[in-house]
Amino acid sequence: MKVPLDWLREWCHWSGSATELADQLTQSGTEVVSITATGCQVKGIVTAKIVEKKPHPNADRLTVCSVDDGTGARQVVCGAKNHNAGDIVPFAKPGTVFPDGMTIKVAKLRGESSEGMLCSAKELGLAEDAEGLLLLPPTTPLGVSMESLYPGETVMEVEITSNRPDLASIAGLARELSALGVPSRSIKLPPATPEGVVKGWRVSIEDCKACPHYTLSALTVKTGVDSPDWMKKRLMAAGFRSLGLLVDVTNYVLLELGQPSHVFDAERFDGTTITVRKAKAGEILQGLDGGKHGLAPDDLVIADGKGVVAIAGVVGGVDSSVQSSSRRILLEVASFHAGFVRKTSRRLSASTESAKRFARGGLDSALVELARRRIVQLLQEAGALEKYEGVALAGSPVIPPCKAVPLRWEKAEKILGFSLERGRLEKQFVALGFREEKGAWKPPQWRMDVVEEVDLLEELARLSDQEKIPVILDSQAEGR
Numbered sequence: 512m513k514v515p516l517d518w519l520r521e522w523c524h525w526s527g528s529a530t531e532l533a534d535q536l537t538q539s540g541t542e543v544v545s546i547t548a549t550g551c552q553v554k555g556i557v558t559a560k561i562v563e564k565k566p567h568p569n570a571d572r573l574t575v576c577s578v579d580d581g582t583g584a585r586q587v588v589c590g591a592k593n594h595n596a597g598d599i600v601p602f603a604k605p606g607t608v609f610p611d612g613m614t615i616k617v618a619k620l621r622g623e624s625s626e627g628m629l630c631s632a633k634e635l636g637l638a639e640d641a642e643g644l645l646l647l648p649p650t651t652p653l654g655v656s657m658e659s660l661y662p663g664e665t666v667m668e669v670e671i672t673s674n675r676p677d678l679a680s681i682a683g684l685a686r687e688l689s690a691l692g693v694p695s696r697s698i699k700l701p702p703a704t705p706e707g708v709v710k711g712w713r714v715s716i717e718d719c720k721a722c723p724h725y726t727l728s729a730l731t732v733k734t735g736v737d738s739p740d741w742m743k744k745r746l747m748a749a750g751f752r753s754l755g756l757l758v759d760v761t762n763y764v765l766l767e768l769g770q771p772s773h774v775f776d777a778e779r780f781d782g783t784t785i786t787v788r789k790a791k792a793g794e795i796l797q798g799l800d801g802g803k804h805g806l807a808p809d810d811l812v813i814a815d816g817k818g819v820v821a822i823a824g825v826v827g828g829v830d831s832s833v834q835s836s837s838r839r840i841l842l843e844v845a846s847f848h849a850g851f852v853r854k855t856s857r858r859l860s861a862s863t864e865s866a867k868r869f870a871r872g873g874l875d876s877a878l879v880e881l882a883r884r885r886i887v888q889l890l891q892e893a894g895a896l897e898k899y900e901g902v903a904l905a906g907s908p909v910i911p912p913c914k915a916v917p918l919r920w921e922k923a924e925k926i927l928g929f930s931l932e933r934g935r936l937e938k939q940f941v942a943l944g945f946r947e948e949k950g951a952w953k954p955p956q957w958r959m960d961v962v963e964e965v966d967l968l969e970e971l972a973r974l975s976d977q978e979k980i981p982v983i984l985d986s987q988a989e990g991r
Contacts (some may be wrong), residue, residue: 512679515549515748516665518767522685524694529665535691540973541678542670549748550663552636553609558647558655559602559629561594569621578602578629581654588625593643599651600644601630610636637661638752648740666748674960676871680769683957690942690974701884704728709901712841716905717788721811721848722823723909724876725787726883728842729777729900732757734835736895757833757840760889762864770844770874770882771865773821775831777839782816787823787845787905794819798826804859811851813843824852824869825861844883846876846909875957876908911959915951918967927972929979939974 516529525532533543559580567573567588576594577584580602587602594600604627607615617626633641635657651660669684677683682698689695709729716722738746738759746753751762761772790806796819798804804822806812811823820831824847833840849872856866868874883902890896924931937947944955954961961967972980 512669512671512766513748513750514667514669514681514684515745516667518681518745518748519684522681522696522698523688524696525688529667533667535688535693536667536669536684538973538977539687539691540672541675541684541687544668544670547666547668548663549637549661549666551657551661553603553607553630553634554658555607556601556603556630556635556657558599558651558653558657558660560653561596561598561600561629564594564596567621567623569623573621573623575623576629578627579653580604581652585626586624587627587629588620588623589629589644591629591631591643593646594629597649598644599647599649599653601635601647601657603628603630609634632747632752635661637747639750641752648737661744664748671871673871676769676868676873677875677957679868679871680765681767683769686943690939701881701888704884704887704899704902707901709903711783712903713784714903714905715784715786717786718811719906721789721851722787722906723846723848724879724906725845726843726879726902726904727785728844728883728887728902730840730842730887730890730896731838731898731900732840732890732895733897734838736893739893742889755833755835756890756893756895757837760886760893761842763889764882764885765864765868768878768882768885769868770878771824771868772842772844772882772886773827773865774833775820775827775841775843776833776837777841778837779831780815780820780841781818784816785820785841785903786814788812788814790819796820796822796826797829798822798861799829799832800826800861800863802826802859802861804861807855807858809851810855810858811847822855822859822861823847825856825859825866826863842883842886844879844886846874846879846906849873873957873959875955876910877956879908911956913954913956913959914962915946915948915953916961916964916967917951918964923968923971926968927975928981929975931971931975936971936974940970943970 529546537543557580559578561576562579563577565575567575574589576587576589578587603615605615605617615628629644631641632638632645671679714727738753738756743753749766753759757774765771790810790812794806796804812819813821821827847869849870852866853870946953
């Protein structure tokens with residue numbers, strides 16, 4: 512998981528270097544894979560306006576554009592398809608050198624002169640993947656350096672182990688750091704949505720074990736509202752490309768809180784009843800991941816009156832996806848059983864960000880309502896929410912039975928081999944969400960990995976100074 516440090520700092524009071532933070536996380540059991548810098552990685556790229564666009568006379572897949580960076584018009588041949596006259600795009604002048612050594616020169620492409628190159632986000636090092644040119648806000652001044660528009664920030668990539676799904680979010684990492692001595696910031700919870708059940712829509716669950724809780728919020732949104740620039744940059748730093756406001760807000764909340772969600776275009780549904788059920792023989796879904804997925808009877812799906820519209824917790828379908836023209840949308844935020852998601856995801860080779868988080872299990876059931884409110888809040892703040900119509904509910908949040916685990920401090924010291932700072936460690940346990948009950952510690956519902964005393968010993972070890980742990984070789988291993 513890629514973690515932009517500026518984003519993390521909004522959740523905690525970290526003022527040290529990225530290396531120091533990486534050392535602290537690694538010491539406590541969360542491996543930091545890499546530390547990189549984002550932002551425009553190519554010097555000399557400037558903003559320019561496409562004044563004119565016309566077909567290439569000798570190549571169907573190319574266009575000939577007249578672009579102006581404020582110093583006069585230049586002709587550029589372009590192979591992208593997502594641009595039009597009037598768009599503001601990144602422009603590489605002749606002489607620009609890219610990190611891979613490529614130098615832009617004046618050249619003829621299929622008989623037409625090209626005095627530069629129009630760039631995608633990937634070519635500038637702003638995204639791992641990109642389709643078409645990077646389209647900048649229409650108010651962007653011409654001739655501005657892309658380095659000043661995308662100055663970049665430090666990004667850490669952390670390895671989230673299968674037993675710690677609670678760390679797969681900015682909020683989760685901030686909570687972990689609070690136990691390591693980094694004070695958390697006071698984060699205001701998103702406001703409650705207006706009360707009321709949405710009229711006209713019905714949700715049903717056929718297997719409550721596979722899906723204990725499902726929410727479907729109906730919203731009317733304005734078209735033509737783009738994602739805020741700060742959100743695009745933050746998603747880009749985390750390795751996500753912008754896919755339009757309606758999708759961007761769900762990805763943003765996925766990274767911020769760790770709760771997956773999905774948006775449907777209500778106008779593309781057949782009927783007004785949504786059913787969470789097992790797949791039927793022969794059902795197929797054309798997924799947003801580009802795959803054509805043949806479904807098995809054990810796959811959990813979301814279906815309308817016609818058929819499958821999404822594979823629960825894994826991927827949505829193309830036919831029900833939101834478009835730039837979508838006005839009436841349905842927001843899905845739900846809890847899905849880890850086993851069902853994991854099995855389906857592996858069988859279909861569909862390792863989406865949503866599937867990764869559901870498949871680990873242990874997601875806090877309270878995140879469903881929190882994420883639902885947060886997405887509505889972000890849409891409202893972006894000026895896109897026209898009307899909140901209500902929510903259809905099925906099932907209810909399931910709070911897993913978390914038993915208090917006894918902790919014998921004297922035995923812990925004997926096993927670990929050093930004296931424990933009990934007072935400090937107890938405060939750290941509380942910061943992680945644990946609660947003391949008569950000499951035992953009850954883990955929070957997002958720490959389902961803690962079930963035995965040995966699990967608490969592991970927590971004690973990782974929260975303590977690792978240098979205190981003695982290195983003792985087993986005499987039998989030496990052959991004595």
